[in-house]
Every structure is written in C-alpha cells, then in structure tokens.
Amino acid sequence: MLPILGFDLFRSQSDPRASAVGDTADAVFAFATAGASATARETGDGFVVLAGSTARRTGTDTFPAGYRTLREQLIQDERLVDGATADLYRFAADLAFASPSAAASIVAARSASGPREWKVSTTGQMYRDWRAAQLE
Numbered sequence: 812m813l814p815i816l817g818f819d820l821f822r823s824q825s826d827p828r829a830s831a832v833g834d835t836a837d838a839v840f841a842f843a844t845a846g847a848s849a850t851a852r853e854t855g856d857g858f859v860v861l862a863g864s865t866a867r868r869t870g871t872d873t874f875p876a877g878y879r880t881l882r883e884q885l886i887q888d889e890r891l892v893d894g895a896t897a898d899l900y901r902f903a904a905d906l907a908f909a910s911p912s913a914a915a916s917i918v919a920a921r922s923a924s925g926p927r928e929w930k931v932s933t934t935g936q937m938y939r940d941w942r943a944a945q946l947e
Contacts, residue, residue: 840929840938842915846898849918851929853942857907858914858925865899866891870920878916885917911938 839861840851849864870879885891891900908914911925919928926939 838941839932840911840941841932842918842929844919844923844928846896847918847920849902849914850932851911851914853911854907857909858911859905859907860902860914860918862902862904862906864902864918865894866902866918867920868894868898868900873922874920875916875922878913881913882917882920891917 838853840853842849842851845867847865847867849860849866851858851860851864853859866882870882882891885906886900890903890906892903894901908917911929912923913925915923915925915928926942927937929938930936931938931941
C-alpha cells in the first residue's frame with residue numbers, strides 16, 4: 812500500500828535509469844517555466860531531474876524556505892551551476908528528488924505542484940495522470 816501512496820521506504824537502491832514502475836523506463840517528463848526548462852525520469856531512487864536541465868535563478872515570494880535552503884546547498888555542492896544566461900542555473904548532473912513537487916519547486920524557484928506541472932514529454936499527459944495509469 813505504501814508504494815501506491817508514494818512512500819517507497821522498502822525499495823532497494825537501483826540503477827538510476829531503472830524505472831520505479833514496471834517497464835516505464837522510457838517515460839521522460841518535461842517542465843518549463845519562466846525561461847527554465849527541465850526533463851526528468853521516475854526511477855527507483857526518486858524523481859530524477861536530468862543533467863543539462865535548467866532552473867530559474869530568482870525565486871518568487873512563494874518559494875518555500877525549505878526548498879530555498881535545499882537549492883543553496885545544491886549550489887554549494889556545485890550540482891546547480893551557472894547556466895547559459897544570468898537568469899538560469901544548470902543541473903551539472905542527474906539529481907534525484909524525493910518527489911515531483913520538490914523537483915518542480917527547485918526548477919521553478921517557487922511553490923509548484925509537480926504532479927500537475929510535469930508532463931510526459933511525448934504526449935503532454937500530466938505526471939499525476941500518467942502515474943495513476945501505471946498503477947491500474
């Protein structure tokens with residue numbers, strides 16, 4: 812029951828390219844906002860934003876303090892580095908997040924509902940609808 816609710820406490824660590832759900836390793840999700848553009852995959856390690864994705868540099872008033880702190884740590888660890896423009900950071904490597912919302916919030920530098928904002932790159936289907944279909 813816990814994996815259905817998104818709590819995969821007992822799943823062992825896996826290859827980052829392996830999917831968390833069946834044979835869905837090819838599903839790539841996209842999210843773009845305010846000039847930032849990111850792609851991600853769902854894996855056994857979490858929701859992984861892929862290297863080369865960009866994140867908005869300037870946060871909004873709705874950017875939660877916890878995610879601001881996380882972003883500052885990612886910058887210090889050089890996992891988020893200067894992007895092609897002064898308005899963006901770039902993901903220097905694939906980066907796993909605990910949830911699609913955490914990933915979306917870091918990319919958008921604001922509060923973000925990952926299940927609604929991430930879309931299957933080939934179809935435009937919302938992540939939440941894609942995830943529900945995988946559980947059927």
